[in-house]
Amino acid sequence: EKNIDEVLQTHTVFSNVSKGQVAKKDELSAAFGTEDQLEICKIILEKGDLQVSDKERQAQTDQTYKEVSQLIAEMVVNPDTKRPIPTSVIDKALHELHFSLKPNRNAKQQALEAIPKLREAIRLERAKMRIRIAMPSHEAKITHSRLKALFSELELEDWAEGGLEMVSLANIAVFSWTTSAK
Template identity: 45%
Template structure:
């Protein structure tokens, strides 16, 4: 019986998730393991071999047809297929069914709302919002999910839009810091620290400067660098709490 050989420019794969990128008038696809694409994009999975079924670029995964090298060079200005695979993995569109896509978007919507609820409070009561209230506000302002961005990145955009549209009274929960600076160095940095603080709970100076302040989480590095540089490493910044909140959840 004669043997039927599969063409060398073809490789059929099963149980595969396809990521597609159209570039220079051509379609390029890579074959990935199910559920691994999102994990790679969210930096949960870092081993590319756990994501790609093969480090080859296809013109059509379902037919097992490899992309032509000339097309790759024209579209990507290189012929390094592993690197091209990473580009497609990063920028391409994951091909899923409508049912799968809806489930993924619902899951990401919930994840984004959870991050926002964890990071934010009502600006007056300082109480956190329940996730369901964040979800309701996201729907009210018609927030559009971007599948290629992770939940944390999009949560920051949600916070920004909630403030701009005044859909919900919200602010980032403040971080509480204790700062200790010895001797004359304390006099040098005292006013600079106060300018960065949203609130000063304690400010005493005997032999050493001791301050307890609330800052926006985004200002932590600036405070830490200021104390380190201005005191030549003699000052100390300790985080008392990552977020200052009142007990209980905010209600409508």
């Protein structure tokens, strides 16, 4: 953000904001080499450390935990019913496994790390995606064997009308890898 007024509530520098103690000019001059509060605010924003309260940290952790549970729920299914597993079941299993979040990793990375651990507590498997591919026969001759290797359950393979149409269930992880390899 370029506009400092959008970032700060006030241009006043405090020695203790929770007690409402405004910093004295001699303290500011000694610490920052200037008494200009706007300039000091800019220095603090550029070089200072953000202090997060326990409540804010806990709220952020809770939010990330919910995000991890939601991502897992989107990635896995019950192997018997092929239905999604409720986030409440995933939350409970994560807590029983004492799964702890790592603050330096994003929710998706942590969700992917948690899935193998969750298998210890609940029956689950990665969700599969139904994919339909249609291509002209000259391209199909080149890519057919590669595509077939990626698909776990081929539902349709039709060499009609000068081309190939394939419909299959594929592991999402395999499909993600193929799209990112471009």
